[in-house]
Amino acid sequence: MELHCFGESGNAYKVALMLNLTGQDWRPVYVDFFNGATRTPEFRKLNEMGEVPVLVDEGEVLTQSGNILYHLVGKTGQMGGATPAEQKEVWRWVLWDNHKLSGQAGTCRFLANFLAPEKRPEGVIPFLQGRLKAAYMVLDQHLKGRDWIVGTSPTVADLSCCGYLFYPEPFGFSRADWPHIDAWLNRIAALPGWKHPYDLMPGNPSDRA
């Protein structure tokens, strides 16, 4: 399997992490996002949505991280929840993550770190940080007394929600503020096959330093 990705993409990380944790045979294909690679006609032929990640699995092209995770759950039989009720809980949290956590964290992190300061749209970073705080509160409270978001073992709900939370570039998220999120991130990082995004995928900010 080929994963079209770049290291700074937390959405790609969710998928790369699942591929590694479940022992899949995969290789990354570097997408030079910061030099406009996702805006080319060639890339748009691969994904009309113009976004990374894209998984190519024996000719089948899949996009949207949550959809790729859904495909890999079906393929591997792993990390999708142990019962029908748990399966729905997994998708509930993957959807919440797309809307409220990673969906906003990715934007906030990008604006705060990968855009020249004079180009930052005024007021947007504090606005996103306020909404993200509400999301951290929901997640931190949910993880109180739990090891994993759904059930008693890691699922793609955990991989989706952690997508942007291991990166070093600051965007207002501090693990010290959220003890249950902090413990859960340690738990994820202790899983066999876990790697930091910049060790798992090609590309990181030092390319442009």
Added chain:
Amino acid sequence: MELHCFGESGNAYKVALMLNLTGQDWRPVYVDFFNGATRTPEFRKLNEMGEVPVLVDEGEVLTQSGNILYHLVGKTGQMGGATPAEQKEVWRWVLWDNHKLSGQAGTCRFLANFLAPEKRPEGVIPFLQGRLKAAYMVLDQHLKGRDWIVGTSPTVADLSCCGYLFYPEPFGFSRADWPHIDAWLNRIAALPGWKHPYDLMPGNPSDRA
């Protein structure tokens, strides 16, 4: 089935529309969002994420519009895509909608219409409108030469993506700018059982006029 909802919620509309289009036995339960109902301890017991919609189906509580749609596809056998490949396409577009279209349109519409002008965070509405324009471009281009987002009949991908696009309150989206989206919205509105959000669910802005 009970759908906890209010008329202004496009996320609730996606689900209410599916319930009506598939002829389900359901009733709305009004959630007085604008008077803080989703922030009460009682509501948090129903949904720890503090959000509408919530579907209660014979005691089973489901939240996150995409997850409820997934549940209803399973229950009704309808609107989920005709083949395994189409099913994945449906979820690809539902996830894209959560992240890039409805996820941003809902926020933009709220800030532009339901928040006192002096409370509007500066710069955020134009920022969201810029990102939404990119989303309309993807959807409009995708709908060129197609009747429906996936396959040859309506699916929950169509219901998810149209969630915020029938409302009258302005937030920068104009059907006249996007001819394929416009034609597709007309197609959805012509489906037996279609109703406008304010005719389908209790609550609308005139409550607060």
